[in-house]
Amino acid sequence: MARKQGSHAETTGPRIRDAALRLFAQHGYAAVSMRQIAREVGVQAGALYLYTPDKQTLLYDLMRAHLEHLLGHLQLPDAAPEAQLEAFCRHHIRYHIDRPELVFIAYMELRNLETGNFAAIEALRHQYEDRLQTILKAGQASGDFALADSKLATMAIIAMLTGVNTWYREGGRLSRADVEAIYWDMVRKAVTA
Amino acid sequence: MARKQGSHAETTGPRIRDAALRLFAQHGYAAVSMRQIAREVGVQAGALYLYTPDKQTLLYDLMRAHLEHLLGHLQLPDAAPEAQLEAFCRHHIRYHIDRPELVFIAYMELRNLETGNFAAIEALRHQYEDRLQTILKAGQASGDFALADSKLATMAIIAMLTGVNTWYREGGRLSRADVEAIYWDMVRKAVTA
DNA sequence: AGAGGATATGAACAGTCGTTCAATTCATCT
DNA sequence: AGATGAATTGAACGACTGTTCATATCCTCT
Numbered sequence: 538m539a540r541k542q543g544s545h546a547e548t549t550g551p552r553i554r555d556a557a558l559r560l561f562a563q564h565g566y567a568a569v570s571m572r573q574i575a576r577e578v579g580v581q582a583g584a585l586y587l588y589t590p591d592k593q594t595l596l597y598d599l600m601r602a603h604l605e606h607l608l609g610h611l612q613l614p615d616a617a618p619e620a621q622l623e624a625f626c627r628h629h630i631r632y633h634i635d636r637p638e639l640v641f642i643a644y645m646e647l648r649n650l651e652t653g654n655f656a657a658i659e660a661l662r663h664q665y666e667d668r669l670q671t672i673l674k675a676g677q678a679s680g681d682f683a684l685a686d687s688k689l690a691t692m693a694i695i696a697m698l699t700g701v702n703t704w705y706r707e708g709g710r711l712s713r714a715d716v717e718a719i720y721w722d723m724v725r726k727a728v729t730a
Numbered sequence: 731m732a733r734k735q736g737s738h739a740e741t742t743g744p745r746i747r748d749a750a751l752r753l754f755a756q757h758g759y760a761a762v763s764m765r766q767i768a769r770e771v772g773v774q775a776g777a778l779y780l781y782t783p784d785k786q787t788l789l790y791d792l793m794r795a796h797l798e799h800l801l802g803h804l805q806l807p808d809a810a811p812e813a814q815l816e817a818f819c820r821h822h823i824r825y826h827i828d829r830p831e832l833v834f835i836a837y838m839e840l841r842n843l844e845t846g847n848f849a850a851i852e853a854l855r856h857q858y859e860d861r862l863q864t865i866l867k868a869g870q871a872s873g874d875f876a877l878a879d880s881k882l883a884t885m886a887i888i889a890m891l892t893g894v895n896t897w898y899r900e901g902g903r904l905s906r907a908d909v910e911a912i913y914w915d916m917v918r919k920a921v922t923a
Numbered sequence: 924a925g926a927g928g929a930t931a932t933g934a935a936c937a938g939t940c941g942t943t944c945a946a947t948t949c950a951t952c953t
Numbered sequence: 954a955g956a957t958g959a960a961t962t963g964a965a966c967g968a969c970t971g972t973t974c975a976t977a978t979c980c981t982c983t
Contacts, residue, residue, distance in 0.1 A: 648757060686912055689897075689913075697889050700893075703889065704881075724920070
Protein backbone atom coordinates (compact mmCIF):
# COMPACT_ATOMS: atom_id res chain seq x y z
CA MET A 538 0.00 0.00 0.00
CA ALA A 539 1.32 3.42 -0.83
CA ARG A 540 0.36 6.65 -2.49
CA LYS A 541 -3.24 7.10 -3.43
CA GLN A 542 -2.66 10.04 -5.75
CA GLY A 543 0.12 11.40 -7.90
CA SER A 544 3.51 12.56 -6.70
CA HIS A 545 3.76 15.51 -4.33
CA ALA A 546 7.46 15.68 -3.65
CA GLU A 547 7.83 19.39 -4.30
CA THR A 548 4.89 20.41 -2.16
CA THR A 549 5.11 17.94 0.72
CA GLY A 550 8.36 19.33 2.10
CA PRO A 551 7.12 22.90 2.52
CA ARG A 552 3.76 21.70 3.77
CA ILE A 553 5.49 19.72 6.50
CA ARG A 554 7.43 22.79 7.60
CA ASP A 555 4.25 24.88 7.54
CA ALA A 556 2.35 22.40 9.65
CA ALA A 557 5.24 22.02 12.08
CA LEU A 558 5.52 25.79 12.39
CA ARG A 559 1.84 26.21 13.13
CA LEU A 560 1.61 23.31 15.56
CA PHE A 561 4.85 24.13 17.39
CA ALA A 562 3.69 27.71 17.84
CA GLN A 563 0.30 26.64 19.09
CA HIS A 564 1.13 23.76 21.42
CA GLY A 565 4.90 23.84 21.83
CA TYR A 566 7.55 21.60 20.35
CA ALA A 567 7.46 18.98 23.08
CA ALA A 568 3.68 18.75 23.04
CA VAL A 569 3.43 18.11 19.30
CA SER A 570 3.92 14.60 17.93
CA MET A 571 5.21 13.62 14.53
CA ARG A 572 1.88 11.92 13.95
CA GLN A 573 0.03 15.20 14.52
CA ILE A 574 2.22 16.95 11.99
CA ALA A 575 1.70 14.12 9.52
CA ARG A 576 -2.06 14.20 9.99
CA GLU A 577 -2.07 17.94 9.32
CA VAL A 578 -0.21 17.36 6.07
CA GLY A 579 -2.40 14.41 5.14
CA VAL A 580 0.33 11.82 5.19
CA GLN A 581 1.54 8.98 7.39
CA ALA A 582 4.16 9.68 10.06
CA GLY A 583 6.83 7.62 8.32
CA ALA A 584 6.72 9.88 5.27
CA LEU A 585 8.00 12.84 7.28
CA TYR A 586 11.39 11.19 7.46
CA LEU A 587 11.87 11.62 3.74
CA TYR A 588 12.04 15.35 4.39
CA THR A 589 13.72 15.67 7.74
CA PRO A 590 16.19 13.40 9.54
CA ASP A 591 14.29 13.86 12.81
CA LYS A 592 11.95 16.07 14.80
CA GLN A 593 14.77 18.10 16.31
CA THR A 594 16.06 19.12 12.88
CA LEU A 595 12.57 20.20 11.89
CA LEU A 596 12.62 22.69 14.77
CA TYR A 597 16.19 23.77 14.20
CA ASP A 598 15.65 24.43 10.49
CA LEU A 599 12.64 26.61 11.22
CA MET A 600 14.57 28.69 13.71
CA ARG A 601 17.69 29.03 11.63
CA ALA A 602 15.78 30.05 8.51
CA HIS A 603 13.91 32.65 10.54
CA LEU A 604 17.01 34.24 12.05
CA GLU A 605 18.96 34.20 8.81
CA HIS A 606 16.05 35.87 7.08
CA LEU A 607 15.73 38.45 9.85
CA LEU A 608 19.43 39.27 9.63
CA GLY A 609 19.55 39.20 5.85
CA HIS A 610 16.73 41.69 5.42
CA LEU A 611 18.06 44.23 7.87
CA GLN A 612 19.20 47.12 5.67
CA LEU A 613 20.47 50.11 7.59
CA PRO A 614 20.87 53.48 5.85
CA ASP A 615 24.28 55.09 5.75
CA ALA A 616 23.05 57.92 7.93
CA ALA A 617 23.10 59.41 11.41
CA PRO A 618 22.55 57.08 14.41
CA GLU A 619 19.02 58.27 14.96
CA ALA A 620 18.00 57.47 11.40
CA GLN A 621 19.69 54.08 11.68
CA LEU A 622 17.91 53.36 14.93
CA GLU A 623 14.59 54.28 13.37
CA ALA A 624 15.25 51.92 10.48
CA PHE A 625 16.14 49.14 12.89
CA CYS A 626 13.02 49.64 15.00
CA ARG A 627 10.69 49.80 12.03
CA HIS A 628 12.27 46.76 10.44
CA HIS A 629 12.02 44.81 13.67
CA ILE A 630 8.38 45.61 14.25
CA ARG A 631 7.38 45.01 10.66
CA TYR A 632 9.18 41.69 10.53
CA HIS A 633 7.71 40.55 13.83
CA ILE A 634 4.18 41.54 12.95
CA ASP A 635 4.44 39.63 9.69
CA ARG A 636 5.79 36.39 11.16
CA PRO A 637 4.37 36.01 14.66
CA GLU A 638 4.62 32.24 14.71
CA LEU A 639 8.26 32.09 13.65
CA VAL A 640 9.19 34.78 16.14
CA PHE A 641 7.30 33.00 18.87
CA ILE A 642 9.00 29.68 18.21
CA ALA A 643 12.47 31.19 17.89
CA TYR A 644 12.11 32.54 21.41
CA MET A 645 10.04 29.89 23.15
CA GLU A 646 11.69 26.76 21.90
CA LEU A 647 15.30 27.67 22.55
CA ARG A 648 15.43 25.28 25.47
CA ASN A 649 14.34 22.40 23.29
CA LEU A 650 17.36 22.71 21.03
CA GLU A 651 20.18 20.25 21.45
CA THR A 652 23.49 21.75 22.50
CA GLY A 653 25.06 22.29 19.08
CA ASN A 654 21.89 23.62 17.52
CA PHE A 655 21.36 25.94 20.46
CA ALA A 656 24.82 27.43 20.05
CA ALA A 657 24.25 28.09 16.36
CA ILE A 658 20.95 29.86 17.00
CA GLU A 659 22.37 31.88 19.84
CA ALA A 660 25.20 33.05 17.60
CA LEU A 661 22.71 34.37 15.07
CA ARG A 662 20.69 36.06 17.77
CA HIS A 663 23.81 37.78 19.09
CA GLN A 664 24.68 38.98 15.63
CA TYR A 665 21.33 40.67 15.44
CA GLU A 666 21.65 42.25 18.87
CA ASP A 667 25.11 43.48 17.94
CA ARG A 668 23.68 45.36 14.98
CA LEU A 669 21.52 47.35 17.38
CA GLN A 670 24.20 47.84 19.98
CA THR A 671 26.56 49.20 17.32
CA ILE A 672 24.01 51.85 16.44
CA LEU A 673 23.52 52.79 20.08
CA LYS A 674 27.26 53.07 20.69
CA ALA A 675 27.65 55.30 17.64
CA GLY A 676 24.89 57.51 18.98
CA GLN A 677 26.59 57.67 22.35
CA ALA A 678 29.88 58.65 20.73
CA SER A 679 28.25 61.34 18.62
CA GLY A 680 26.33 62.70 21.58
CA ASP A 681 22.96 62.01 19.96
CA PHE A 682 22.00 59.40 22.54
CA ALA A 683 22.22 59.48 26.33
CA LEU A 684 22.48 55.91 27.60
CA ALA A 685 23.63 54.63 30.96
CA ASP A 686 24.56 51.30 29.42
CA SER A 687 24.44 50.40 25.74
CA LYS A 688 24.15 46.65 26.30
CA LEU A 689 21.24 47.06 28.65
CA ALA A 690 19.58 49.55 26.32
CA THR A 691 19.98 47.04 23.50
CA MET A 692 18.18 44.35 25.45
CA ALA A 693 15.51 46.76 26.67
CA ILE A 694 14.69 48.00 23.18
CA ILE A 695 14.57 44.55 21.64
CA ALA A 696 12.35 43.25 24.44
CA MET A 697 10.03 46.20 24.10
CA LEU A 698 9.71 45.90 20.32
CA THR A 699 9.37 42.13 20.32
CA GLY A 700 6.57 42.47 22.84
CA VAL A 701 4.38 43.80 20.05
CA ASN A 702 3.52 40.20 19.26
CA THR A 703 1.89 39.66 22.64
CA TRP A 704 -0.99 41.94 21.76
CA TYR A 705 -0.99 42.95 18.08
CA ARG A 706 -3.66 41.31 15.95
CA GLU A 707 -4.26 41.93 12.26
CA GLY A 708 -7.24 44.17 11.66
CA GLY A 709 -7.23 45.59 15.17
CA ARG A 710 -7.57 49.13 16.39
CA LEU A 711 -4.16 50.25 15.17
CA SER A 712 -2.61 49.88 11.72
CA ARG A 713 0.89 48.55 11.31
CA ALA A 714 2.08 52.05 10.44
CA ASP A 715 0.51 53.36 13.65
CA VAL A 716 2.23 50.72 15.71
CA GLU A 717 5.60 51.38 14.09
CA ALA A 718 5.26 55.11 14.68
CA ILE A 719 4.19 54.82 18.30
CA TYR A 720 6.92 52.38 19.25
CA TRP A 721 9.54 54.39 17.42
CA ASP A 722 8.44 57.51 19.28
CA MET A 723 8.90 55.81 22.64
CA VAL A 724 12.28 54.39 21.70
CA ARG A 725 13.47 57.73 20.38
CA LYS A 726 12.52 59.51 23.56
CA ALA A 727 14.05 56.82 25.74
CA VAL A 728 17.48 57.04 24.13
CA THR A 729 17.70 60.69 23.12
CA ALA A 730 20.02 62.97 25.07
CA MET B 731 7.41 -1.95 50.52
CA ALA B 732 7.09 1.68 51.51
CA ARG B 733 8.90 4.48 53.26
CA LYS B 734 12.47 3.84 54.24
CA GLN B 735 12.74 6.75 56.66
CA GLY B 736 10.45 8.80 58.85
CA SER B 737 7.55 10.91 57.69
CA HIS B 738 8.15 13.93 55.49
CA ALA B 739 4.66 15.17 54.87
CA GLU B 740 5.35 18.82 55.63
CA THR B 741 8.45 18.99 53.47
CA THR B 742 7.50 16.78 50.54
CA GLY B 743 4.75 19.06 49.26
CA PRO B 744 6.95 22.14 48.92
CA ARG B 745 9.82 20.07 47.57
CA ILE B 746 7.57 18.76 44.82
CA ARG B 747 6.57 22.29 43.86
CA ASP B 748 10.20 23.38 43.93
CA ALA B 749 11.29 20.52 41.73
CA ALA B 750 8.41 21.07 39.33
CA LEU B 751 9.20 24.77 39.15
CA ARG B 752 12.86 24.16 38.35
CA LEU B 753 12.22 21.41 35.83
CA PHE B 754 9.34 23.18 34.08
CA ALA B 755 11.47 26.29 33.73
CA GLN B 756 14.42 24.36 32.37
CA HIS B 757 12.79 21.92 29.98
CA GLY B 758 9.19 23.07 29.63
CA TYR B 759 6.00 21.62 31.09
CA ALA B 760 5.33 19.17 28.28
CA ALA B 761 8.90 17.89 28.25
CA VAL B 762 8.99 17.07 31.96
CA SER B 763 7.52 13.80 33.22
CA MET B 764 6.04 13.12 36.61
CA ARG B 765 8.75 10.51 37.09
CA GLN B 766 11.45 13.14 36.57
CA ILE B 767 9.88 15.36 39.20
CA ALA B 768 9.57 12.42 41.58
CA ARG B 769 13.21 11.44 41.04
CA GLU B 770 14.29 15.00 41.82
CA VAL B 771 12.38 14.86 45.09
CA GLY B 772 13.63 11.38 45.89
CA VAL B 773 10.27 9.69 45.79
CA GLN B 774 8.29 7.40 43.54
CA ALA B 775 5.95 8.88 40.94
CA GLY B 776 2.83 7.62 42.66
CA ALA B 777 3.61 9.64 45.78
CA LEU B 778 3.20 12.90 43.87
CA TYR B 779 -0.52 12.27 43.72
CA LEU B 780 -0.81 12.67 47.47
CA TYR B 781 0.05 16.34 46.93
CA THR B 782 -1.49 17.24 43.61
CA PRO B 783 -4.51 15.83 41.79
CA ASP B 784 -2.60 15.85 38.51
CA LYS B 785 0.26 17.37 36.54
CA GLN B 786 -1.87 20.17 35.13
CA THR B 787 -2.79 21.41 38.60
CA LEU B 788 0.86 21.40 39.58
CA LEU B 789 1.49 23.90 36.79
CA TYR B 790 -1.62 25.93 37.44
CA ASP B 791 -0.90 26.27 41.16
CA LEU B 792 2.60 27.54 40.47
CA MET B 793 1.34 30.16 38.08
CA ARG B 794 -1.56 31.30 40.21
CA ALA B 795 0.57 31.61 43.35
CA HIS B 796 3.08 33.65 41.37
CA LEU B 797 0.56 36.10 39.96
CA GLU B 798 -1.32 36.48 43.21
CA HIS B 799 1.94 37.20 44.98
CA LEU B 800 2.97 39.68 42.31
CA LEU B 801 -0.33 41.51 42.59
CA GLY B 802 -0.47 41.32 46.37
CA HIS B 803 2.93 42.90 46.85
CA LEU B 804 2.37 45.81 44.50
CA GLN B 805 2.09 48.81 46.82
CA LEU B 806 1.73 52.09 45.02
CA PRO B 807 2.30 55.37 46.88
CA ASP B 808 -0.51 57.88 47.06
CA ALA B 809 1.49 60.33 44.99
CA ALA B 810 1.87 61.91 41.58
CA PRO B 811 1.73 59.65 38.48
CA GLU B 812 5.49 59.80 37.94
CA ALA B 813 6.22 58.59 41.47
CA GLN B 814 3.64 55.84 41.07
CA LEU B 815 5.16 54.77 37.79
CA GLU B 816 8.59 54.64 39.35
CA ALA B 817 7.27 52.46 42.16
CA PHE B 818 5.63 50.16 39.65
CA CYS B 819 8.78 49.81 37.55
CA ARG B 820 11.05 49.18 40.50
CA HIS B 821 8.65 46.67 41.97
CA HIS B 822 8.34 44.86 38.67
CA ILE B 823 12.07 44.60 38.10
CA ARG B 824 12.84 43.60 41.66
CA TYR B 825 10.17 40.94 41.67
CA HIS B 826 11.25 39.56 38.32
CA ILE B 827 14.93 39.47 39.19
CA ASP B 828 14.13 37.59 42.38
CA ARG B 829 11.94 34.91 40.79
CA PRO B 830 13.18 34.32 37.27
CA GLU B 831 11.86 30.78 37.05
CA LEU B 832 8.33 31.63 38.16
CA VAL B 833 8.20 34.56 35.78
CA PHE B 834 9.50 32.43 32.96
CA ILE B 835 6.93 29.70 33.53
CA ALA B 836 4.04 32.11 33.94
CA TYR B 837 4.75 33.45 30.48
CA MET B 838 5.97 30.38 28.62
CA GLU B 839 3.50 27.79 29.78
CA LEU B 840 0.29 29.72 29.21
CA ARG B 841 -0.54 27.58 26.22
CA ASN B 842 -0.28 24.42 28.29
CA LEU B 843 -3.08 25.49 30.61
CA GLU B 844 -6.48 23.95 30.15
CA THR B 845 -9.23 26.37 29.18
CA GLY B 846 -10.56 27.21 32.63
CA ASN B 847 -7.14 27.53 34.20
CA PHE B 848 -5.98 29.71 31.33
CA ALA B 849 -8.87 32.10 31.81
CA ALA B 850 -8.13 32.44 35.52
CA ILE B 851 -4.46 33.21 34.91
CA GLU B 852 -5.25 35.67 32.14
CA ALA B 853 -7.64 37.51 34.46
CA LEU B 854 -4.87 37.97 37.01
CA ARG B 855 -2.46 39.12 34.34
CA HIS B 856 -4.94 41.69 33.10
CA GLN B 857 -5.45 42.97 36.61
CA TYR B 858 -1.76 43.61 36.83
CA GLU B 859 -1.61 45.34 33.46
CA ASP B 860 -4.56 47.48 34.45
CA ARG B 861 -2.68 48.76 37.46
CA LEU B 862 -0.02 50.13 35.13
CA GLN B 863 -2.45 51.47 32.57
CA THR B 864 -4.32 53.34 35.30
CA ILE B 865 -1.12 55.12 36.25
CA LEU B 866 -0.39 56.01 32.66
CA LYS B 867 -3.87 57.39 32.08
CA ALA B 868 -3.64 59.50 35.21
CA GLY B 869 -0.35 60.89 33.92
CA GLN B 870 -1.91 61.65 30.59
CA ALA B 871 -4.79 63.48 32.28
CA SER B 872 -2.48 65.51 34.47
CA GLY B 873 -0.23 66.37 31.56
CA ASP B 874 2.80 64.69 33.13
CA PHE B 875 2.99 62.02 30.45
CA ALA B 876 2.81 62.29 26.67
CA LEU B 877 1.54 59.02 25.25
CA ALA B 878 0.11 58.25 21.85
CA ASP B 879 -1.74 55.25 23.26
CA SER B 880 -1.92 54.22 26.91
CA LYS B 881 -2.71 50.57 26.21
CA LEU B 882 0.21 50.23 23.86
CA ALA B 883 2.50 52.03 26.26
CA THR B 884 1.39 49.64 28.99
CA MET B 885 2.33 46.64 26.92
CA ALA B 886 5.61 48.22 25.78
CA ILE B 887 6.73 49.04 29.30
CA ILE B 888 5.85 45.64 30.72
CA ALA B 889 7.62 43.88 27.86
CA MET B 890 10.69 46.01 28.29
CA LEU B 891 10.89 45.49 32.04
CA THR B 892 10.14 41.79 31.90
CA GLY B 893 12.94 41.42 29.37
CA VAL B 894 15.39 41.95 32.19
CA ASN B 895 15.20 38.22 32.84
CA THR B 896 16.61 37.38 29.42
CA TRP B 897 20.01 38.71 30.35
CA TYR B 898 20.30 39.52 34.08
CA ARG B 899 22.38 37.12 36.11
CA GLU B 900 23.09 37.38 39.80
CA GLY B 901 26.62 38.64 40.48
CA GLY B 902 27.00 40.15 37.03
CA ARG B 903 28.36 43.50 35.94
CA LEU B 904 25.40 45.49 37.25
CA SER B 905 23.81 45.43 40.68
CA ARG B 906 20.07 45.15 41.09
CA ALA B 907 19.92 48.80 42.09
CA ASP B 908 21.81 49.74 38.92
CA VAL B 909 19.40 47.78 36.78
CA GLU B 910 16.37 49.31 38.45
CA ALA B 911 17.75 52.80 38.00
CA ILE B 912 18.72 52.37 34.36
CA TYR B 913 15.41 50.86 33.34
CA TRP B 914 13.46 53.46 35.26
CA ASP B 915 15.42 56.20 33.53
CA MET B 916 14.50 54.82 30.11
CA VAL B 917 10.85 54.41 31.02
CA ARG B 918 10.66 57.90 32.48
CA LYS B 919 12.11 59.46 29.36
CA ALA B 920 9.89 57.39 27.08
CA VAL B 921 6.64 58.54 28.73
CA THR B 922 7.46 62.05 29.88
CA ALA B 923 5.91 64.96 28.06
C1' DA C 924 1.17 -3.01 73.25
C1' DG C 925 -1.90 -2.29 69.80
C1' DA C 926 -4.88 0.38 66.68
C1' DG C 927 -5.43 3.87 63.19
C1' DG C 928 -4.15 7.09 59.99
C1' DA C 929 -0.81 9.38 57.23
C1' DT C 930 2.79 8.51 53.92
C1' DA C 931 5.00 5.99 50.47
C1' DT C 932 6.03 2.05 47.31
C1' DG C 933 6.15 -0.46 43.03
C1' DA C 934 3.64 -2.84 39.81
C1' DA C 935 0.31 -2.33 36.50
C1' DC C 936 -2.87 0.07 32.90
C1' DA C 937 -3.78 1.58 28.37
C1' DG C 938 -2.00 4.77 25.47
C1' DT C 939 1.49 7.52 22.99
C1' DC C 940 6.19 8.61 21.62
C1' DG C 941 10.06 9.01 17.73
C1' DT C 942 11.84 6.24 14.45
C1' DT C 943 12.70 2.31 11.11
C1' DC C 944 11.70 -0.48 7.17
C1' DA C 945 9.88 -3.97 3.94
C1' DA C 946 6.32 -3.64 0.82
C1' DT C 947 3.68 -1.07 -2.38
C1' DT C 948 2.14 2.41 -5.69
C1' DC C 949 2.73 5.72 -9.25
C1' DA C 950 5.05 8.81 -12.81
C1' DT C 951 8.49 8.85 -15.92
C1' DC C 952 11.79 7.15 -19.19
C1' DT C 953 13.35 3.83 -22.54
C1' DA D 954 5.41 -2.70 -22.54
C1' DG D 955 8.62 -2.97 -19.20
C1' DA D 956 12.01 -1.21 -16.12
C1' DT D 957 13.57 2.37 -12.88
C1' DG D 958 13.32 5.08 -8.99
C1' DA D 959 11.02 8.42 -6.14
C1' DA D 960 7.18 8.75 -2.86
C1' DT D 961 4.40 6.69 0.50
C1' DT D 962 2.18 3.29 3.44
C1' DG D 963 1.32 0.68 7.54
C1' DA D 964 3.04 -2.22 10.78
C1' DA D 965 6.31 -2.79 14.12
C1' DC D 966 10.05 -1.53 17.77
C1' DG D 967 11.19 -0.53 22.57
C1' DA D 968 10.72 3.16 25.50
C1' DC D 969 8.12 6.31 27.93
C1' DT D 970 3.56 8.77 29.35
C1' DG D 971 0.05 10.20 33.37
C1' DT D 972 -2.46 7.93 36.59
C1' DT D 973 -4.38 4.27 39.82
C1' DC D 974 -4.19 1.14 43.57
C1' DA D 975 -3.31 -2.77 46.61
C1' DT D 976 0.20 -3.21 49.73
C1' DA D 977 3.54 -1.92 53.10
C1' DT D 978 5.74 0.97 56.50
C1' DC D 979 6.22 4.33 60.09
C1' DC D 980 4.48 7.83 63.50
C1' DT D 981 1.24 9.06 66.94
C1' DC D 982 -2.24 8.29 70.12
C1' DT D 983 -4.47 5.52 73.47
